[in-house]
Amino acid sequence: MKIAEVxxxxxxxxxxxxxxxxxxxxxxVNRxxxxxxxxxxxxxxxxxxxxCMRSAGLPIEVLIEYVTLFQQGDQTSQARKELLIEQRKLLKAKMEDMEKTIGRLDDKITRYEQAVVVKEKTLKRSEE
Known part of the structure; x- marks a missing residue:
C-alpha cells in the first residue's frame, strides 16, 4: 500500500x-x-x-520503548506487558480527573442555566 493510501x-x-x-x-517499511x-x-x-495510543495520550517515548522491546523478541513480553499496564493505570487516573472536571463543568453550567431562568422570571414580572 502506498503512503497516500495509508x-x-x-x-x-x-x-x-x-x-x-x-x-x-x-x-x-519496504520500498x-x-x-x-x-x-x-x-x-x-x-x-x-x-x-490509537497517541489519541489516548500515550507519550511517543513510551511507544518507542514498546516498539523497541517488541523488536527484541519474545523475551521482552513481560516488560511490554508491564509497560502497557502502567500506561493503563495512568490513563485511568486521567479519566477519573476528567470525570471530576466534567462534574464541575456540569455544576457550573447548571448554575448559569438557573441564573437565566431567574432572570427571565424577573423580566416577565416587570413586563406584566
Missing amino acids: CEKFGLSQDTLRYYERIGLIPR NKSGIRDYTEENCRWVEFNK
Missing part, C-alpha cells in the same frame, strides 16, 4: 507517517525499486496501534 485509511498526514517511521514507531514506500498489513497494524 494516510487516507488512517486519517494521518504523510509527514506524520514519515515521522513515525523515522523515530521507530513503525518497524521498517520498491523506485524507493517508494510500500506499506504491508503489518506496517498498517503498527500505524493503527500508534494512532
Whole structure:
C-alpha cells in the first residue's frame, strides 16, 4: 500500500507517517525499486496501534520503548506487558480527573442555566 493510501485509511498526514517511521514507531517499511514506500498489513497494524495510543495520550517515548522491546523478541513480553499496564493505570487516573472536571463543568453550567431562568422570571414580572 502506498503512503497516500495509508494516510487516507488512517486519517494521518504523510509527514506524520514519515515521522513515525523515522523515530521507530513503525518497524521498517519496504520500498520498491523506485524507493517508494510500500506499506504491508503489518506496517498498517503498527500505524493503527500508534494512532490509537497517541489519541489516548500515550507519550511517543513510551511507544518507542514498546516498539523497541517488541523488536527484541519474545523475551521482552513481560516488560511490554508491564509497560502497557502502567500506561493503563495512568490513563485511568486521567479519566477519573476528567470525570471530576466534567462534574464541575456540569455544576457550573447548571448554575448559569438557573441564573437565566431567574432572570427571565424577573423580566416577565416587570413586563406584566
